[in-house]
Amino acid sequence: MKSKDEPLIPFKTIDYIFGILVLFVSFGVYLHTLTPTVGFHDSGELISVAYTLGIAHPPGYPLYTLLGKVFITLIPIGNIAFRMNMQSALFASLCVMMTYFITLRLTSLIIPSIVASLTLAFSLTFWEQAVIAEKYTLNALFATLIIFILLKWEENLKFTIYNLKFLYLFSFILGLSFTHHFQTIYLVPASVFFILATLIKNRGKGKKKLQSDSVFCLLSSVFFFLLPLTLWAYLPLRASQEPVLNWGDPDTTEKFINHITARHYKSYFTSSPKVILSHLINQLNFLPHQFNILLIIALFGLFVLFKKRLLFTFFFFIIFSNILYSVSYDIPNIEDYYIPSFIILSIFIGIGLFLIRRFSILLYLSLFLIFLPISKNYNYNNRTFYYLAYDLGNNVLMTFKSNPIILECGDNTGFPLLYLNNVLRKRADLIHISLPFLKYPWYNSFLQKVYKDEFSFSVSAIGYTINLSDYLYSLILRNINSHSIYIEEPEYINSWRLIPNGLFFKAASGNEGIPDISYKIRGLGRYKDWRSQITFKNYAIAYTLIGKEKEAERIRSVIKETRNE
Secondary structure, rough: OOOOOOOOOOOOOOHHHHHHHHHHHHHHHHOOOOOOOOHHHHHHHHHHHHHHEEEEOOOOEEEEEEEHHHHHHHHOOHHHHHHHHHHHHHHHHHHHHHHHHHHHHHOOOOOHHHHHHHHOOOHHHHHHOHHHHHOHHHHHHHHHHHHHHHHHHHHHHHHHOOHHHHHHHHHHHHHHHHOHHHHHHHHHHHHHHHHHHHHHHHHHHHHOHHHHHHHHHHHHHHHHHHHHHHHHHHHHHHOOOOOOOOOOOOOOOHHHHHHHHHHHHHHHOOOOHHHHHHHHHHOOHHHHHHOOOOHHHHHHHHHHHHHOOHHHHHHHHHHHHHHHHHHOOOOOOOHHHHHHHHHHHHHHHHHHHHHHOOOOOOOHHHHHHHHHHHHHHHHHHOOOOOOOHHHHHHHHHOOOOOEEEEOOOOHHHHHHHHHHHHHHOOOOOOOEEEEEHHHHHHHHHHHHHOOOOOOOOOOOOOOOOOOOOHHHHHHHHHHOOEEEEEEOOHOOOOOOOOOEEEEEEEEEOOOOOOOOOOOOOOOOOOOOHHHHHHHHHHHHHHHHHHHHHHHHHHHHHHHHHHHHH
């Protein structure tokens, strides 16, 4: 680590060469392991929203949507989903490069910086997010940009008395990051502390200029922060045009605020100390899975950094804020929210290798540490043949008869269907209804506006007190003669005969038999992520139910024939 009196040394040409090398190495590996089409997570929804310029789930992701639209329009490689996956890989690779430059700024050593950045690149969760269309790699890029800008500002403040351009750039990038996702809010307490502590520390240098420019600096920083927030206007403007995908329909002030604040997700948060403690214990297990033995080197890096109280406190606040938020949030993919902490721990690994800087052989040998996460995580994150989500959507669509109304119950099935239906236009005759949304007034209003005939039945209570069983009964009764109606989970309908129809159940319009289903399933047993396991389990349940029903039909037929004889 550089001493506090060491002069600011610009990056050399060799530093930039290795930074670009890190970028291309990570991007090359990501392309090699990239998901070839739509995947699980929010992939199907985010791709569809970018393609149709729609509105995604809260908080809406206007920046990601617009960048995605530009990317899939300008890049003439592969299908639409592949291009969006490639965009995630690009954001991830840029984040890896910035991690290299942050570590280099802190250590002035190229090899530890390479190890730190590529350790992040090939860590379990970060790599998984880099090969699929998701929003987390852009979050990560913003986080590293903000950290690097603050470090540059602090160094320029020390040696050039007063430099505002980095502070304004920080404000702009922070504001821009908020138009994508609010995950960078983890950096706000740490950043405020870092800026104030640095100013106090350097208050004796150029004091007169600091005092005279303080009000102007503050107002200018606020302006540069607010300027990119105007991108949020995309949501009400686009909602007023009624796009195909219009989550939350934020065309009024109330719905706009509800959407960007993710009001409907409040139920996922808990204030129970017992639950929070349980989450904390379970979630700390993420760290060994991400870094394994390299976590020990990160602890050495933490020890080295402890001597730099300002930097230590800055990074500590980032991790603390990240953990404090995440342990209160109860979602299955919560490890994605820890990516800011994974970035910091990767930097700590680079700082930890600073301890062996005098031993050239050991320093060069440390490059082989990169192969530890690669060898451990390659098979898990190699999605070259990952067609599970695409095949799932295709398999479901091919079992539906003409003019179907489908009632899906979750993202695993619903989001791939969004991609196949809204981007690839596989079934233009399909009406896609998401059951969990029926409790929201905006969704009911949308359905009654877009599907006037299908949703013209009378419902006594639409909103949060809706009786779902009665609602679905009215829906079936109104449409059973003009549409084939399918539901993913049968327990929501207790007053209509349902027959197994592959992964869905069909509302029977008469004495219908069980259809023969033959699914195309690629990658069976190849992938170990939990969404793949759920998919395989659902296929097994579907085939089992069909088999049981067919056997029951055969027995009933035999009994009937016996009685006739």
